[in-house]
Amino acid sequence: MKYIDGFRNHLAARSITKDIHKLAAELSLKSLEARIMEVCGSHTMSIARYGIRQILPENVRLISGPGCPVCVTDAAYIDAAISLTERDIHIATFGDMLKVPGSSRTLADARGAGGQVHVCYSPLDAVRLAKENPETEIVFLGIGFETTVPPVISIVKRAMTESLKNISILTAFKLVPPALEALAEDKDVAVNGFLLPAHVSAIIGVDVYRGFVHKYRIPSVIAGFEPLDILLGIKGLLEQLEGSRAELVNQYARVVKKQGNRIALNLIHELLQPADASWRGIGTIPRSGLTLREEFSDFDASKKFSISTEGGEPDMRCRCGDVLRGIIFPDECPLFNKECTPLFPVGPCMVSSEGSCAAYYKYSR
Amino acid sequence: MCLAVPMKVIELKENGTGVCELENIRYDVDLSLIEATKLDDFVIVHAGFAIEKLDVAEANERLKLFIDLAEAYSAEDNG
Numbered sequence: 273m274k275y276i277d278g279f280r281n282h283l284a285a286r287s288i289t290k291d292i293h294k295l296a297a298e299l300s301l302k303s304l305e306a307r308i309m310e311v312c313g314s315h316t317m318s319i320a321r322y323g324i325r326q327i328l329p330e331n332v333r334l335i336s337g338p339g340c341p342v343c344v345t346d347a348a349y350i351d352a353a354i355s356l357t358e359r360d361i362h363i364a365t366f367g368d369m370l371k372v373p374g375s376s377r378t379l380a381d382a383r384g385a386g387g388q389v390h391v392c393y394s395p396l397d398a399v400r401l402a403k404e405n406p407e408t409e410i411v412f413l414g415i416g417f418e419t420t421v422p423p424v425i426s427i428v429k430r431a432m433t434e435s436l437k438n439i440s441i442l443t444a445f446k447l448v449p450p451a452l453e454a455l456a457e458d459k460d461v462a463v464n465g466f467l468l469p470a471h472v473s474a475i476i477g478v479d480v481y482r483g484f485v486h487k488y489r490i491p492s493v494i495a496g497f498e499p500l501d502i503l504l505g506i507k508g509l510l511e512q513l514e515g516s517r518a519e520l521v522n523q524y525a526r527v528v529k530k531q532g533n534r535i536a537l538n539l540i541h542e543l544l545q546p547a548d549a550s551w552r553g554i555g556t557i558p559r560s561g562l563t564l565r566e567e568f569s570d571f572d573a574s575k576k577f578s579i580s581t582e583g584g585e586p587d588m589r590c591r592c593g594d595v596l597r598g599i600i601f602p603d604e605c606p607l608f609n610k611e612c613t614p615l616f617p618v619g620p621c622m623v624s625s626e627g628s629c630a631a632y633y634k635y636s637r
Numbered sequence: 638m639c640l641a642v643p644m645k646v647i648e649l650k651e652n653g654t655g656v657c658e659l660e661n662i663r664y665d666v667d668l669s670l671i672e673a674t675k676l677d678d679f680v681i682v683h684a685g686f687a688i689e690k691l692d693v694a695e696a697n698e699r700l701k702l703f704i705d706l707a708e709a710y711s712a713e714d715n716g
């Protein structure tokens with residue numbers, strides 16, 4: 273297990289932490305604060321789990337960005353999925369989606385009321401379901417970032433090969449680079465370093481970020497999910513801030529290649545096209561989503577069943593939008609650990625273990 | 638949703654799938670999104686699909702850096 277344990281060596285962690293404190297002290301002499309955003313739910317989870325926030329100097333702040341796909345899924349999307357269960361259509365989904373609040377209910381509620389909701393580990397489980405139940409319409413909930421998109425749209429390829437007509441995808445895919453731009457443009461966010469996602473980058477590669485880093489001059493490091501990866505990433509960002517540089521560095525070269533994963537990218541281009549997407553709590557970001565191309569509309573659940581995934585009325589008291597943009601920390605939300613807990617989440621950030629509020633709840637209290 | 642740790646490929650099947658192992662647990666994994674997988678490769682698995690291979694040379698180099706850092710740290714600490 274050297275590819276796991278070796279990346280959790282605590283003496284190496286102390287050594288890097290020491291360097292981080294030295295760099296932070298230099299920044300502090302210049303009255304500088306590092307405000308580093310991790311844009312990936314798995315980073316958020318790792319940072320909370322290994323207590324990384326607690327060992328950092330005061331002037332190094334880690335902010336969780338909108339990198340949990342469940343957290344940025346609109347209430348209207350959940351409403352649409354629930355409405356499908358009321359038409360005897362079966363929903364197949366990753367388990368995280370069950371407790372996400374829609375406008376008034378969750379998919380778990382819909383299931384309690386007799387709706388058919390199947391939890392899948394892989395999108396191919398949904399293909400199997402469709403094959404075994406030819407009379408039943410199966411809709412897979414297509415949420416996720418670039419990492420999840422290729423596995424999900426493999427459903428279309430598989431369904432075409434096996435001539436399955438009873439399976440489709442309700443797409444709400446999201447793309448990371450346009451979200452980075454929106455965050456960099458947002459005056460309230462004020463982040464001066466990005467810890468870029470590991471496995472999203474495994475798909476899209478290193479080079480796609482170059483224009484962004486050049487345009488906004490924000491230090492950016494692609495980092496893996498192990499604690500030493502994250503610490504090295506933070507150290508690299510502090511070095512850049514200290515030297516007033518803004519570069520793109522790939523600290524996760526053992527997985528992330530310059531050009532990304534060609535096969536996965538080709539599949540995305542073949543089946544999908546960019547579209548505006550609505551991010552819960554943040555709003556619409558131009559061309560930050562993907563929908564199925566016209567030729568594949570038989571597999572597009574929103575067209576097949578004429579449903580809209582727009583509108584929706586989430587609980588307005590939830591401040592996920594501010595949490596996801598780093599404007600407040602989860603415990604600054606008045607509902608945190610009161611009305612809103614992982615067992616009874618009010619907002620989506622408390623649902624998935626990758627959500628900022630849930631990670632905070634579990635490890636940081 | 639994302640099992641962030643690399644798994645070892647222990648069996649290749651004809652239909653572009655394989656069996657991977659992590660801590661003695663075996664998983665069926667679709668290998669259609671990566672190129673030329675061989676036995677004993679390490680792969681990153683997400684939602685039942687291998688999404689990229691681990692570059693073992695790169696990984697080993699990193700591990701060496703961490704071992705060096707750890708050694709230097711304990712030498713300093715004890716000295």
Ligand code: SF4
Nearest residue numbers: 591592605612619629
């Ligand atoms: S604590 Fe709950 S209600 Fe508050 S922002 Fe987080 S998810 Fe939303």
